[in-house]
Structures are given as structure tokens and as C-alpha cells.
Amino acid sequence: MKKLLNRHETYVFIAVVVFSIIITIINPNFFTLENLFDLLKSYSLMGTFAIGMLFVLISGGIDISFTAIATVAGYTIAVLLLNVGDHLNIYMVFLIAGSIGIALGFLNAVIIHVFRIPSIITTIATLNIFYGLLTVITKGKWLYGFPTWFGDFATTRVFTLYSAHGNPYGLSIITVIWIGLVFISWFLLRFTILGRSLYAMGGNVNSAKRAGFNIFGNTAFVYSYMGLMAGIGSVIQALLVQTVAPNSLVGKEMDVIAAVVLGGASLTGGTGSVIGTILGVTLIAIMGNGLTLMHVPALWYKVVIGLVILISVGVSAYRRKMSAHKRVIIEND
Amino acid sequence: MKKQMFWARIISLIVVLSLLAACAPKPAAEAPAAEPYEIAVVVKITGIPWFNVVETGVVKAAKELGVNAYQTGPAQADPAAQVKIVEDLVAKGVDAIAVVPNDAKALEPVFQKAKEKGIIVITHESPDQVGTDYDFELIDNVKFGQHAWDQLVKYMGDSGEYAIFVGGLTVPLHNFWADTGIAYAQEKYPNLKLVTERIPCGEDQELARQKTLELIKAYPNLKGIVGFGSLGPIGAAQALKEKGLTDQIAVVGTVIPSQAAPYLADGSMKEGLLWNPADAGFGMVWLAKYLLDGNKVVDGLEIPGLGKATLDGTLIKLDAILDINKENAASLGF
Numbered sequence: 001m002k003k004l005l006n007r008h009e010t011y012v013f014i015a016v017v018v019f020s021i022i023i024t025i026i027n028p029n030f031f032t033l034e035n036l037f038d039l040l041k042s043y044s045l046m047g048t049f050a051i052g053m054l055f056v057l058i059s060g061g062i063d064i065s066f067t068a069i070a071t072v073a074g075y076t077i078a079v080l081l082l083n084v085g086d087h088l089n090i091y092m093v094f095l096i097a098g099s100i101g102i103a104l105g106f107l108n109a110v111i112i113h114v115f116r117i118p119s120i121i122t123t124i125a126t127l128n129i130f131y132g133l134l135t136v137i138t139k140g141k142w143l144y145g146f147p148t149w150f151g152d153f154a155t156t157r158v159f160t161l162y163s164a165h166g167n168p169y170g171l172s173i174i175t176v177i178w179i180g181l182v183f184i185s186w187f188l189l190r191f192t193i194l195g196r197s198l199y200a201m202g203g204n205v206n207s208a209k210r211a212g213f214n215i216f217g218n219t220a221f222v223y224s225y226m227g228l229m230a231g232i233g234s235v236i237q238a239l240l241v242q243t244v245a246p247n248s249l250v251g252k253e254m255d256v257i258a259a260v261v262l263g264g265a266s267l268t269g270g271t272g273s274v275i276g277t278i279l280g281v282t283l284i285a286i287m288g289n290g291l292t293l294m295h296v297p298a299l300w301y302k303v304v305i306g307l308v309i310l311i312s313v314g315v316s317a318y319r320r321k322m323s324a325h326k327r328v329i330i331e332n333d
Numbered sequence: 334m335k336k337q338m339f340w341a342r343i344i345s346l347i348v349v350l351s352l353l354a355a356c357a358p359k360p361a362a363e364a365p366a367a368e369p370y371e372i373a374v375v376v377k378i379t380g381i382p383w384f385n386v387v388e389t390g391v392v393k394a395a396k397e398l399g400v401n402a403y404q405t406g407p408a409q410a411d412p413a414a415q416v417k418i419v420e421d422l423v424a425k426g427v428d429a430i431a432v433v434p435n436d437a438k439a440l441e442p443v444f445q446k447a448k449e450k451g452i453i454v455i456t457h458e459s460p461d462q463v464g465t466d467y468d469f470e471l472i473d474n475v476k477f478g479q480h481a482w483d484q485l486v487k488y489m490g491d492s493g494e495y496a497i498f499v500g501g502l503t504v505p506l507h508n509f510w511a512d513t514g515i516a517y518a519q520e521k522y523p524n525l526k527l528v529t530e531r532i533p534c535g536e537d538q539e540l541a542r543q544k545t546l547e548l549i550k551a552y553p554n555l556k557g558i559v560g561f562g563s564l565g566p567i568g569a570a571q572a573l574k575e576k577g578l579t580d581q582i583a584v585v586g587t588v589i590p591s592q593a594a595p596y597l598a599d600g601s602m603k604e605g606l607l608w609n610p611a612d613a614g615f616g617m618v619w620l621a622k623y624l625l626d627g628n629k630v631v632d633g634l635e636i637p638g639l640g641k642a643t644l645d646g647t648l649i650k651l652d653a654i655l656d657i658n659k660e661n662a663a664s665l666g667f
Contacts (some may be wrong), residue, residue, distance in 0.1 A: 029550040042543045135408065140380015144592055155575065165553075167576045241538045241571065243592070246380060248537065251409060292547035297530035299502070 008264035008316045012279040015312065016286065023290035030286075030293050033161065034169040043285040044178040045236050047278065049256045050263075051185045052229030054277045057260055058189070059222045060202035060269025061112065061119035066230040066256075067249040068130035069104045073097040074234030075134060078143040078244035085147035093150075097231040104130060105227020109220040131250050144243040154239035174236055181232065186274040198222065202269025258309050259284045264316070283308065369401045371427040372621045374614065375418055376406035377435050377504075381536075382589045383563050383610055386667045387433075390614025394622075402618040410536060412436030412503060419443045429453035429621035431469075433613075436503045437462050453624050455617055458506040460648055467630060469620055470650045471608040471639070474506065478513035480606055480654055481559050481585060482522065488583035488603040489557035492524030496548055496555065498569065498586070500535040500562030507535065507561035514559065528552045535562020535586075538571070545572035549582070560586030567593060570601035594662040605657035611667065612639055612653065620649070 004010050024031040049066060056063045077097050080088060104126075112122045157170035189195035201208040201218050209215055238244050263280025265272030287308060291301055374391050376384040388404040395402035405422075407414035412435040420443050422430050430452055434440050437459050444454050444464030456465040460474055485495060497514075499507035511531050518525045528548070534540040541564055548555055549572070560566035566586035570593075573579045579601040588605040596602040616639055624630070632644040636651070643650050657665070 027551060029553070032550075035550055038546050042539075042546070045539075135380055138380075139385065141385065142382050142592070145595070167578060169576070237539070241542065241568070243538055243567075245538070247378070247408065248539065288543075289547055292529075292544065293551045295529060295551060298532045298534070298544070299530065 009273060009276040009279055011315060012263060012276060012283060012312060015308070016279060016283050019283070019286055019290060023286065023293055027293040027295075030290060032163075034163050034167075035289070035293075037169050037171055037175070039285050039289055040175040040178075041172040042240070043281055044172075044174045045233050045240065046256060046259060046284070047178050047281045048181060048229050048233040048236060050260050050277050050281050051181055051274065052226035052233075053256050053260045054263075054265055054272050054274065055185070055189075055198065055222045055225050056119075057257075057265040057267065058202045058269060058272045059198045059218060060205060061219070061222065062257070062267065063105075063108065063123045063223060063226045064120060064253050065104075065108060065123040065127035065130060066226050066233075067251070067253050068127045068134070069101050069227050070230040070234040070237070071246055071249050072104065072130050072134055073100040073231040074238055074244045074249075075138060075143070075246060076100055077235060078146070078238060081146045081150055081238075082143060085150065088147075090150075090153050094232060094235055097235045098228050099231070101227035101229070101231025101234070102224045103227070105223040105225070105230070106220055108227070109216075109223035112223070113216050113219050127250070127253075131246075134246055138246060140246050142243060142245045146238070146242060150239070151242055154242065174239055177232070177236070181229070182274060182278065189274060194218070194221065199270055202271070204270075255284070258305070262309055262312050283312075369399055370429065370622060370625050372400055372402040372429045372431065372618050372625075373422045373427050374402065374404045374431045374433075374617055375415060375422070376404060376433045377415070378410040378536075379404075379406040379408060381563070382592065382667075384433075386589075386610040387614040390611035390616070391618055392614075393611070394615045394618035398619065398622050400618065400622050402621075404614070406433075407435075410435050410501060410504075412439040416440060416443055419447070423447045423450060423452060426450065427452060428625055429455065431455040431457065431617035431621055432459075432465075433457045434459045434462065434505060435501075437505045440464070453621055455621055455624075457613055457617055460509060461505070465647065466624065467620065467647050467649050469613075469616055470648065471613055471616065471653050473650050473652055474509055475513050476652070477606070477654055478510035479517045481510060481561075482514045482518050482525075484585040484604050484606060484656075485557050485559050485583065486522055486525070488585065491522045493556035494526045494528045494552055494554050495557035495559065496528050496552070497531040498535040498541060498544070498558065498560040498562060498565035499531045499533055500565070501533050502531070504562070510561055511559075528555065534568070535560055535565030538564040538568040541565045541568025542572045543568075545569040546576070549576060549578065555582055557583045558586070560584065560588075563587060563589050563592070566602055566605065567596060570596040574599065574601040588657065589667065590657045590662040590665040591667060593657065594659075597657070597659040597662045605662070607655045607657055608653045609655060609665075609667065615639070616651070 052066060077093050108123055108126055112119050156173040158173060158176055160168050160170040162168055197213045198218055201213060259280040260277050262283060263276035287304055288301055376387060391402050391404045405418060415435045416439050419430060419432060423446050430447060434456060441464045447454050454465045456462040456468045460468055460470060462468050497511050499511055532544050534544045558569045560569055566584050566588050569584045573582055584602045585604050587607050593602055593605055616636055619636055630644055630649060634642045636642055639651055
């Protein structure tokens with residue numbers, strides 16, 4: 001019990017529960033399976049990005065460029081879908097987008113490792129390069145009108161239920177993909193040497209190096225993994241809206257980083273968990289959803305999100321500060 | 334001997350080629366004794382279909398009128414970024430600037446600067462703009478706002494709950510249409526009930542989709558959505574299709590016809606309204622050239638291909654509302 005109270009995730013979970021109760025009291029429509037499934041589907045994109053971001057943050061880095069990577073991957077598959085769509089299937093689409101994501105993520109890692117440029121600077125630069133080149137080449141044209149199989153896959157439900165009004169709803173295939181990614185990531189972080197070494201590296205890179213961990217290997221892995229998630233995310237986005245617009249993702253980096261940090265990951269590295277990240281995304285999701293359901297004008301959304309992040313991270317930081325007082329720390333650089 | 338011939342050929346080829354290279358750009362450099370007017374069109378955001386179509390009109394005008402007209406704008410619909418671009422153009426000293434404002438107020442100081450330098454300023458989609466020489470509108474915006482509500486009522490009936498999407502809360506025209514439409518509805522359709530403040534999601538399809546899903550749950554009796562901003566109605570239509578509610582909730586609004594065509598065809602969107610954005614691009618450049626030539630704008634001015642304009646103070650208006658439905662959406666060409 002005490003151990004549980006020491007965890008940041010516990011507090012986020014409490015916040016999720018409290019907000020859910022408040023929203024449900026005001027509008028019982030919130031606490032329905034239908035709303036849950038809708039939310040899970042809509043936030044699969046943010047959830048996918050958030051998992052990639054979690055790995056980068058744990059290793060002590062940050063990646064701003066993932067929205068641009070996703071845009072490049074998404075645009076490529078959109079062009080392919082429009083031109084040779086009949087010869088493709090959903091696996092190939094994920095494979096192509098994922099490969100592009102991994103390649104661009106790996107490029108980030110190489111630049112960060114070889115030139116020792118701070119990851120935030122590197123990825124701000126590559127964000128602009130990837131996104132800039134894409135807009136130059138494509139002139140920002142929107143792509144829509146994908147093959148029917150692509151639209152059909154997007155509306156596939158694992159099972160279908162009907163609401164009181166007879167509207168169909170159910171667990172979307174998109175959500176299932178996301179849940180799969182969550183489990184793989186959880187396993188990687190929790191039970192593999194690779195996952196544990198990411199925490200070691202984020203905690204103190206010098207100790208990790210002395211302990212014999214392959215720092216470049218780890219760096220390459222986290223940025224490639226972020227790239228892979230960006231690639232998969234781009235397909236999810238294309239599935240969700242059936243349009244690929246070059247400017248629809250870039251600019252949303254901070255929302256994702258905020259969700260991951262809200263879930264307990266630290267910008268200085270070494271901490272964070274998959275469950276926390278899911279809770280962070282959940283909190284952001286139900287805040288946005290709940291405000292509308294509580295009939296609060298949409299304008300308040302950003303204010304509330306900002307306050308929630310500030311309070312949540314603030315409480316967590318304050319607790320750390322308090323517990324630090326009780327310990328004696330010898331720092332040796 | 335043969336070898337000499339070979340080299341002679343090579344050398345003569347090189348000489349001819351370099352002469353050609355030297356000559357080629359020359360006519361362009363010498364010809365403009367009087368340099369063509371430089372007319373910059375600054376749009377809200379570059380690289381979205383709407384303004385890509387505007388650009389075709391700008392390019393067409395540049396070619397037909399023999400001016401150096403081009404389109405530019407920020408990568409995001411960001412008022413500050415747009416002001417910066419206009420400032421740079423003023424510093425560069427172009428002859429005329431035509432702006433489709435993100436934020437009317439934010440542009441006032443830089444318009445003042447432009448005027449001090451003798452640069453002609455034209456705006457579009459910003460009827461109450463301060464500091465512009467002329468604001469150019471393809472449509473009568475009061476009529477346009479009212480027309481949107483007429484369309485809404487045509488499909489949802491004249492009583493019931495509805496919601497409004499706009500592109501952003503500082504986009505002048507979207508909010509002007511919303512204001513006139515709401516006022517018009519209070520008078521003509523008193524039983525329509527707006528459920529919540531206008532929602533700023535009209536330029537983001539995913540957000541519009543998500544907001545629509547939320548609205549359905551927050552207001553179970555919702556019967557209509559008016560969307561301004563080319564992606565709002567599409568996102569809404571998509572959400573309705575997902576939920577099988579296309580018969581209960583009517584979506585109307587401003588859309589790109591080719592993009593809306595499938596949604597109009599399956600009934601998830603009922604009707605759209607618009608004007609041809611290419612005409613806007615052409616009209617702005619034409620007007621800039623007309624003014625740079627020293628002509629005066631009068632009531633009843635004939636703009637080639639666009640018709641007669643009415644003049645009201647500094648507001649130049651045409652009347653070209655375009656109804657978009659499942660019959661014409663795919664064939665309009667943009």
C-alpha cells in the first residue's frame with residue numbers, strides 16, 4: 001500500500017477516477033461503453049505517439065520531430081494508396097510506413113550520437129527539415145479518396161453492439177492495434193535487458209556506459225522505436241480521417257509530450273512507465289471529452305489541460321523534493 | 334587532320350552552347366524597361382486545398398495581366414506569422430499586397446506601414462478591415478451567412494438544436510457569418526436552439542470528428558451542424574457516418590466540392606455553400622493591377638469573368654454564392 005502511494009501513477013489514476021465521477025454526475029452519457037470505445041479509437045493516435053515518446057524520455061532524450069516523421073510516412077503511403085492502392089494490403093501499408101519511420105528515427109539517433117548535439121536541438125532541426133522538404137515537394141496538397149478496402153478496414157469492429165437509439169458501436173480494430181503496441185512496449189521495458197538498460201542510461205549515462213551498456217545501440221533503438229510508432233501512428237491517422245494533410249500533425253508534439261510527462265515520465269530521463277503513459281493519455285482524453293459533455297464551451301479546454309498538467313507534475317515534483325530532504329545524496333560526476 | 338576537325342567541332346559546340354547560355358536569360362533581363370508590378374497575395378495558410386485553388390487564380394491573373402503576382406503565407410494559420418510575412422513584403426517594397434487575414438486587428442499596424450510606403454493594400458474575407466484600401470468580397474457576407482442557415486433549415490426543419498463550427502475564433506469571416514446567421518435565425522427561425530458556443534475545429538478534420546462524437550453524446554437531441562472552415566463539415570459527416578446518424582443530424586457548411594463529394598453522395602453531408610476560390614485569387618490581383626494603373630473603383634465596376642461589383646465605402650462586393658450538392662460536387666473542378 002505504501003509502495004503504491006509513492007508512485008506517481010497512483011495519483012494520476014486517482015485524478016482519472018475523480019474526474020470521471022464528476023463528469024458522469026453531470027452527464028451520465030460519459031460513463032458508457034459507447035463513449036469509452038469512441039474515446040479509445042480517437043485517442044489511439046495520441047496513445048501510439050505517446051508510447052514512442054515514453055521510450056525516448058526514459059533514455060534521457062526527447063524527440064520533437066516525430067510529427068514530421070509521421071507526416072512523411074503518412075504522405076508516402078497516401079501517394080501509394082492513391083496510385084497502386086489495389087495492389088496493397090493493410091500489412092504492407094503498416095510495413096512501409098513503419099520502415100520509413102524507423103529510417104528517419106535512426107537518422108535522428110545517428111546525428112545525436114555522432115555529433116553530440118542535444119536531442120531537442122537535433123529533433124527541432126530534423127522536424128523542420130523533414131516537414132519542410134515534404135511541403136516543398138508536395139506543395140502541401142491534401143490527399144483523399146483512398147481505395148475502399150482502406151476505408152473498410154478503418155471501420156472494422158472486433159465486435160459490434162447497439163446503443164438504445166440503435167446506433168452501432170464497438171471495439172475498433174484501430175484500438176486493438178494500439179493495445180497490441182502497449183503490451184509489446186510494456187514487455188520490452190519491464191522484462192528485457194534492453195528495457196532495463198534504457199532506465200539505467202536515462203538515470204545516469206556515465207554509469208550505464210561503465211556498466212557496459214551499448215549507448216549508441218540504445219540511442220538508435222529508442223529513436224527508431226519512436227520513428228516506428230510515428231509510422232504506425234501515421235497509418236492510424238490516415239485510417240481515422242481518410243485524408244492525409246501535411247499540416248495536420250505537425251504542431252501537436254507538445255500535447256503528446258505533455259501526456260507522457262503527465263503520466264510520470266521525467267524530462268531528465270530514467271523514469272516513466274507504460275501504465276503511467278496510458279493514464280496520462282487517458283486523463284487528457286477524458287478532460288477534452290468531458291468538458292464538452294459537461295456543456296463547457298470548447299474555449300476552456302486548453303486552460304483546463306494546462307492546469308491539470310501543472311498541478312499533477314507539480315504535486316509529483318514536490319513529493320520528490322520532500323523525500324529528497326530525508327536522504328543524503330552524494331553526487332559524483 | 335581528322336583530329337583537328339574533331340576538336341574544332343567540340344570547341345565550336347562549346348562556344349555555341351555558351352553563347353546560347355549567355356543569350357537565354359538576356360531577353361528577360363532587358364525587356365522590362367518598365368518592370369511589371371509586383372503583387373503579393375498573402376493567404377491564411379499555405380498548402381491547404383482551398384488556398385491551392387486560390388493560387389491557380391493568382392497564377393492565371395499574373396499570366397493574363399502581365400504582372401509579377403505570386404502567393405505566399407504562413408505554414409500554420411498563425412496571425413503573428415502572417416503579420417511577419419506582410420512586414421517582410423513591405424520592407425521589400427512590393428507594389429501591392431493582397432491579404433486574406435487570420436486576424437484582422439493584428440494586421441492594422443503593418444497595413445499602416447504599407448500605406449506610408451505607398452503600397453496598395455487589398456484584403457479578402459475581412460469585411461470590416463481597418464487600414465485596407467479596398468476589401469474585396471466575392472459574396473455578400475450577410476447573405477452568405479443567412480444562406481447557410483436557410484440550407485440548415487431546409488434539412489433539419491425550422492426547430493431543434495444545432496451547433497456551429499468555425500475555423501478559429503479570430504477568423505473574421507467565419508465569425509461574421511456565424512454572427513449574422515445567429516441573428517437571422519433568431520428573427521426568422523425562432524425555434525432553432527444553438528446548444529453551445531461556436532467550436533473552433535473547422536480547419537482540423539480529426540478534431541471536428543471528435544467534437545461531433547462528443548456533441549452527439551452531450552446533446553442527444555442535436556439535429557444540425559453548420560460548419561465554416563473547409564474541414565469542419567467533413568469531420569462532422571464522417572462522425573455521423575460512423576454512428577449511423579446521417580438521417581438524424583444534418584450537416585451543411587463550407588467545403589471543397591471534390592473532397593465533400595463522397596459525403597454528399599452518401600447523405601452524411603446535406604449541402605455545401607461556397608464561392609470559387611480561384612475567382613478570389615484572380616479578383617485580388619486584377620483589382621491590385623487596376624488600382625496600380627491609377628484607375629478609380631466605381632459602383633458597377635465590371636471585373637472580367639466575375640461580373641459587376643457593388644461598391645460600399647471600401648467594400649467591393651460581387652454576388653457569387655455557389656451551392657454544392659451531390660449533383661455538382663464532383664464536376665466543379667476544385
